[in-house]
Amino acid sequence: DSGVTQTPKHLITATGQRVTLRCSPRSGDLSVYWYQQSLDQGLQFLIQYYNGEERAKGNILERFSAQQFPDLHSELNLSSLELGDSALYFCASSVGHGGLAGGDGELFFGEGSRLTVL
Amino acid sequence: QKEVEQDPGPLSVPEGAIVSLNCTYSNSAFQYFMWYRQYSRKGPELLMYTYSSGNKEDGRFTAQVDKSSKYISLFIRDSQPSDSATYLCAMSEGTGGFKTIFGAGTRLFVKA
Numbered sequence A: 001d002s003g004v005t006q007t008p009k010h011l012i013t014a015t016g017q018r019v020t021l022r023c024s025p026r027s028g029d030l031s032v033y034w035y036q037q038s039l040d041q042g043l044q045f046l047i048q049y050y051n052g053e054e055r056a057k058g059n060i061l062e063r064f065s066a067q068q069f070p071d072l073h074s075e076l077n078l079s080s081l082e083l084g085d086s087a088l089y090f091c092a093s094s095v096g097h098g099g100l101a102g103g104d105g106e107l108f109f110g111e112g113s114r115l116t117v118l
Numbered sequence B: 001q002k003e004v005e006q007d008p009g010p011l012s013v014p015e016g017a018i019v020s021l022n023c024t025y026s027n028s029a030f031q032y033f034m035w036y037r038q039y040s041r042k043g044p045e046l047l048m049y050t051y052s053s054g055n056k057e058d059g060r061f062t063a064q065v066d067k068s069s070k071y072i073s074l075f076i077r078d079s080q081p082s083d084s085a086t087y088l089c090a091m092s093e094g095t096g097g098f099k100t101i102f103g104a105g106t107r108l109f110v111k112a
Helices: none
Strands: A005-007 A010-013 A019-024 A031-038 A042-050 A053-057 A064-068 A074-078 A087-094 A113-117 B004-006 B011-014 B019-025 B032-038 B045-051 B054-058 B061-066 B071-076 B085-092 B106-111
Touching: A005 A087, A010 A019, A019 A087, A019 A113, A031 A074, A042 A064, A042 A074, A042 B085, A074 A087, B004 B085, B011 B019, B019 B085, B019 B106, B032 B061, B045 B054, B045 B061, B045 B071, B071 B085
Parallel strands: A010 A113, B011 B106
Antiparallel strands: A005 A019, A019 A074, A031 A042, A031 A087, A042 A053, A064 A074, A087 A113, B004 B019, B019 B071, B032 B045, B032 B085, B054 B061, B061 B071, B085 B106
């Protein structure tokens, strides 16, 4: 158990709808990262928050948005959903900004939220 | 061309075999090289981490980095059915998790 909690585990919805994915980081971790994993693209970085502030943005669509709350949990909002948005969405956390092992940057991943858009 | 290329497999081997997993990359600025293991229905977990070129060994696992060839490998000795998982290589120019680029992952099956 990584200590990162994601809900819901599974979500089925229709095109055009909006969903919210939730992530609670490990206790003490200040950074939250969101990734999208699909079969052909692998893990794609979407966005990072550090202590409530957006720190980095990756290939996140304009239809997607995220925020990190004062208690450090984070939500990823996906709107105007399309079939191609079907994927696994992972949240990861780390103590610091970084993503490297052995220090304060190691990434700890949750179990993911599987989104199916029909 | 993707920055990181990884054969998706699947790779099926008998128990006890030596497994070789590989990735190639195009960005010569990558300095940090990682291998993550992802079991079915789970998130990735860091397996090994190497800085710059060279080898690193941890039990049955050995990670190799050849920066001149832009090629990294993960060897698993005496493979076990419990090693069945997807292995993702990942690499980064520097600190910052957002800078980490992941390969698509290789699915490994170890048959008892």
